[in-house]
Amino acid sequence: xxxxxxxxxxxxxxxxxxxxxxxxxxxxxMRQPLLDWAIILSGIAGLIAILNxxxxxxxKRLKENGESKGFSFVLFIAFILTLIAGIFLGPxxxxxxKLVTAVQVPIESSLMAVLAITMxxxxxxxxxxxxxxxxxxxxxxxxxxxxxxxxxxxFTTDIPxxxxxxSGFHQVPVAGARGILLGIALGSLATGIRxxxxxxxxxxx
Amino acid sequence: xxxxxxxIIILTTAGTIFFASKRIRAKYPPVFRKIAAIAKLxxxxxxxxxxxxxxxxxxxxxxxxxxxxxxxxxxxxxxHRLGQLSSTSDQPPVCTSGNxxxxxxxxxxxxxxxxxxxxxxxxxxxxxxxxGITPFSYAVxxxxxxxxxxxxxxxxxxxxxxxxxxxxxxxETNTDFTLAASDSITAQSIFFATTRNVLIGEELYAxxxxxxxSPMHLASLQxxxxxxxxxxxxxxxxxxxxxxxxx
Numbered sequence: 001x002x003x004x005x006x007x008x009x010x011x012x013x014x015x016x017x018x019x020x021x022x023x024x025x026x027x028x029x030m031r032q033p034l035l036d037w038a039i040i041l042s043g044i045a046g047l048i049a050i051l052n053x054x055x056x057x058x059x060k061r062l063k064e065n066g067e068s069k070g071f072s073f074v075l076f077i078a079f080i081l082t083l084i085a086g087i088f089l090g091p092x093x094x095x096x097x098k099l100v101t102a103v104q105v106p107i108e109s110s111l112m113a114v115l116a117i118t119m120x121x122x123x124x125x126x127x128x129x130x131x132x133x134x135x136x137x138x139x140x141x142x143x144x145x146x147x148x149x150x151x152x153x154x155f156t157t158d159i160p161x162x163x164x165x166x167s168g169f170h171q172v173p174v175a176g177a178r179g180i181l182l183g184i185a186l187g188s189l190a191t192g193i194r195x196x197x198x199x200x201x202x203x204x205x
Numbered sequence: 206x207x208x209x210x211x212x213i214i215i216l217t218t219a220g221t222i223f224f225a226s227k228r229i230r231a232k233y234p235p236v237f238r239k240i241a242a243i244a245k246l247x248x249x250x251x252x253x254x255x256x257x258x259x260x261x262x263x264x265x266x267x268x269x270x271x272x273x274x275x276x277x278x279x280x281x282x283x284x285h286r287l288g289q290l291s292s293t294s295d296q297p298p299v300c301t302s303g304n305x306x307x308x309x310x311x312x313x314x315x316x317x318x319x320x321x322x323x324x325x326x327x328x329x330x331x332x333x334x335x336x337g338i339t340p341f342s343y344a345v346x347x348x349x350x351x352x353x354x355x356x357x358x359x360x361x362x363x364x365x366x367x368x369x370x371x372x373x374x375x376x377e378t379n380t381d382f383t384l385a386a387s388d389s390i391t392a393q394s395i396f397f398a399t400t401r402n403v404l405i406g407e408e409l410y411a412x413x414x415x416x417x418x419s420p421m422h423l424a425s426l427q428x429x430x431x432x433x434x435x436x437x438x439x440x441x442x443x444x445x446x447x448x449x450x451x452x
Binding site: 017020021035038039041042043044045046047048049050052053056057060068071104107108111112115118119122123126129130138142177179180181182183184186187188189190191192193194195196197199200202203 | 207208210211213214217218221222225268269270272275276278279281282285304305306308309310313314330331334335336338339341344345346349367368370371373374377388390393395397398399400401405406407409410419421422425426428429432433436
């Protein structure tokens, strides 16, 4: 069974990859259904994972007398109510969408606000965690860019040398990000190839 | 351009297979620079086995049909290796994720580890689970696992957004060890500011090789190094040619 899984994965991967480079109608006709199946499978996997979260993980917690029992109860009730409303009203119903977003948006906005404050406090302690030159450079660049982007240097737009210097400063993070992204792209390429040749098998092949 | 892309893929594949062969490995053994965060991860694995505590791996929320999922695939390889390395413990690792596909794969990896290490009685399918399908619900759902008293080390590998801050801050506050790595620039900067052990850029893709996963991982790391030199050389050559007005 393992070898069959691996063969299917490799063949599917090769067909999809070839489809990017070879515009042959035969390969395209095989590639498109494979991509469609992948999207369908991904959706089904999401559904299975949600059902597992609610009816296995949180159901177990409800039966145990743990600290987070209350949270699991709220999640369970919220899930059942949303499911019933979704089934009867349909996901495209504007009332249903309004109801869901009226709950979700304020909660996520509040979390974003909490995150911003927590991050600010945590970043103050950054130099305690990163006691090295990279930590110092990171801290220095944060301070410099906070000053530059705060607008206090807006009066320098008329001074040619300083204006050029500041626009040069803005290019530094772009160059750094490109360097990091190049490394990530090469790493992604190598990882993709390992999966493609069946060396990495996260599907238990 | 398509031809160049195709050629790069063929050459990378050939290079990986070439460097993975036994003869070449013996002739040109890979030499690694020291990455302190990964050395500490190895130590944390040993400590968790000794203490009888659990390791938690979280894989981010990239979809399997998304190009950003390679970091999660590295997370799955690392989960596999962590499971193998901590198999002498009676506390197998737990794994959370923010995507259904990754959840199923993490369950599969944990099951495979239990079969390989003959610890099937310790396998619980719920050790790999989804915690939420939006980035923030995923982070908040994972709080429970991050703060469990039995969890003493957290490994954050995958594609994260700003929710990375919740993971890193909670983990740093509640556990002894946190390793954070992501392919997202936003998450990398958040991790750098909020945790001690961060992997920047391509270091993420070196984790399986540094954990001595398989010859193929070592070979692929060597190929990545060669490609990095080639890309760097091409960029410098391009810049010089542009300066000279040839390009």
